[in-house]
Amino acid sequence: MSIQPITFETTVNGETVEVTVPPRLLLVDLLRDRLGLTGTHVGCTFEAVCGACTVHLDGVAVKSCSVLAAQAAGRQVVSIEGLASKENPHPLQSAFQQTHALQCGYCTPGIIMSMAEFLRENPDPNEEEIRFALAGNICRCTGYSHIVEAVQIAARELRGKTQEKRA
Amino acid sequence: MYPAPIESLHGPTTIEEALRLLAEADKREVMCIAGGMSLMQAVKARVVRPEVVVDLNRLDMLRGVERGAGGIEVGSMTCYVDLAREPLLRDNAFAAISDAAARVGDRQVRNRGTIGGSLCWNYVAACLPAAALAVDGQLELLSLDGDGISSRTIGIDDFLTGPLETAREPHELLRSITLPDPGPGGGSAYKKWGPVTASLPVVGIAVRVIVDRAGACREARVAIAGLVEGTQRLVSVEEGLIGLSIADAGAIEGVFEAAGAEAEVQGDQWATEDYRRLLIREIGGEVTMTALKRAGKAH
Helix, strand or coil: CCCCCEEEEEEECCEEEEEEECCCCEHHHHHHHHCCCCCCCCCCCCCCCCCCCEEEECCEEEEHHHCEHHHHCCCEEECHHHHCCCCCCCHHHHHHHHHCCCCCCCCHHHHHHHHHHHHHHCCCCCHHHHHHHHHHCCCCCCCCHHHHHHHHHHHHHHHHHHHHHHC | CCCCCCCEEECCCCHHHHHHHHHHHHCCCEEEECCCCCHHHHHHCCCCCCCEEEEHHHCHHHCCEEEECCEEEEECCCEHHHHHHCHHHCCCCCHHHHHHHHCCCCHHHHHHCEHHHHHHHCCCCCHHHHHHHHCCCEEEEEEEECCEEEEEEEEHHHHEEECCEECCCCCCEEEEEEEECCCCCEEEEEEEECCCCCCCCCEEEEEEEEECCCCCEEEEEEEEECCCCCCEECHHHHHHCCCCCHHHHHHHHHHHHHHHHHCCCCCCCCCCHHHHHHHHHHHHHHHHHHHHHHHHCCC
16 A cells, blocks of 8 residues: 655644645644644544534534544634634633533533534523534533533623714 | 444446446345435444445435325435425425424434435334325335346335335335325325424324315325334225214324224333323324314315
8 A cells, every 4th residue: 555645834823834744644634643733632532522622613513533634625614722812712722611510621622612613603602502513522521511601701792892883 | 243344335427327336236236225214223233234325425316305196206315304395295285295304313413314224124113104104105216137127116105114124126216206196185295293392203194185175184094103013004094084084183193093903013111001192093083183183175
């Protein structure tokens, strides 16, 4: 078998990088091992059930353990490191801190990436919609109540920001 | 859980280029990746070991839903999230497709997974094969021959040949699924039950009915997912529903109860045999009522 490595450009957190990878490399490993972006976690040995590795691919929340790295060629990838900055955290990050919506924190980056996209699609969700939207992310510490609360607070905050912009 | 080595990965941007890559399939293990929501699991578990992977995600012409002469035409690379939002598939004869797509997997899976990928994989407990079977989907498969691109159309009944098996040849590309318009009085629906939210169903049932002006069923197609023998039609139910209407809830459940008693079911840690038979009755009854209500609005 002769493996044909693939060289391609992709934009990660706003920065264009050129990489050469074997075809079987997973996107999550490109981020973590090649680019040192270890905020994207692997919680379920790549079985695609935990959601900890969720990133945005062209603005859409995907599990990066289920995408081959080279499928990101020419596309925009945003990981938790690129969502906001330390100085100006995303409203979800502030709300998670405020409501103590994490204990060990392992699942948190994936949940925040998934919910950030969810709130763009559905800015005013009710509790049932939030719980349904969380189905792709598993947290084994919190019991979810505080996570739901954090998402509600962040949703209000984001709606406020949108209204400010309009005004 | 990590992929075995893959020799090469290609991202064709034209159908012809994709078909040329697939034409190698008689010599080597060539596989298409659509959304990858099933294939990547199988690749990582080394259930399959493709040598060549053809990524279909750059074929934008395979995405989208439109109304055509023969019904609704759905591109094979249309994602679940887009099917779930599609107004042409809402509350009508084709709604089984959007019902199913709205509750496949989770948000991340619905963002990426496609109808074509699900039909070509044909997992026993997948939602879309059952929904497509009930609405009588017609599949267009493309391939390369001496004269260029050739096309054949095959009905879903003949396409789904058994668990994880379809009539697609390895060198063929699924272009679209056409959902024929059953005319006035058509309605369909899909519903499932699984152990956790939006999980793979233990039992999933899709029903399409065509009703007369009085609301009585004059034709039905009923498909079930989750049985050991794979997605299949429940012919005895289709016959039993003829003449029934939304006023006959008890009789409708009775038809499904009889079919459940005859069905070959296997209990597991999620549901015993008896519970599966109960699910067939309950879900069957409920989904048929939804389909009948939708059909009633279509006169």
